[in-house]
Amino acid sequence: MAYSPKALQYASIGAAEQVRLTDRVSYLYLEYAQIVQGRxxxxxxxxxxxxxxxxxxxxxxxxxxxxxxxxxxSITAAAAASLAAAGAVVMFNVLKRVAESLWVKAVDAAADGVVVMVTSAPQTEQGFRVQLHQARGKDVIDFDGISLMRSIPINAHDEKDSSPP
Incomplete structure (x- = not known):
């Protein structure tokens, strides 16, 4: 699908002119709707x-x-991609098998991007499980049965050369 000239104008807005996270609407909740990518x-x-x-x-x-x-x-892949490109988080409830399939597709489509998925896990203390893909500088650790997100310092040395000194 080709984008309209007006949509292409919006794509060229510089980072300094874009809406900051602190200025965004907190959330949008939708029921019984189809979310699609229009022109x-x-x-x-x-x-x-x-x-x-x-x-x-x-x-x-x-x-x-x-x-x-x-x-x-429901949401189309194109609409989900637009939301992700804009920095929006999409939340929904699906069956375990569907979530596993979505994880595989998201990781395949991620290229150099980061993928985070939080799924229900009733057997855990918190009731959920966090999966990360290419989350450079982040890791999920288990602390007495509680999943915590850990920041890992990234050295300038690691950026230039991954071999040991």
Whole structure:
């Protein structure tokens, strides 16, 4: 799908002019909607009982921190990619098998990017499990049954040469 000239103009906005995280809307919660990538951005569509679109809302992806998808909501890969590129976090509830499949696809599509997935794990003290992929400088450690995120110092030496001195 080709983007409209207006959408391409927004893509060229410099980092200094973009919306800062502190200025973003905290979250957007959607139910019974289809989230799609349109020509000018991400849209939330609602259909009536016969399947006809009855409502369409443009989602301001650059100014939302978290998008929570409730029951009856679906999202296209293109819309999810736009949200991720804008720095928004997408949260949803899926079956374990679907989550495993999403993890594999996200890692394959990540290239040099970071992937973080938090999934339900009722057998743990916290009730969830954190998975990281290419999270340079971060690690998940177990501290008496509690998962904690650890920052790992990155040396300038590590950046230039990974061999031992």
């Amino acid at each position: 000018t951005g991400v849209l939330a569509l609602q259909a009536d009982e016969s399947g006809n679109t009855r409502g369409e809302v443009q989602i301001p992806v650059g100014s939302i921190a978290v998008v929570m998808l409730g029951p009856g909501t």
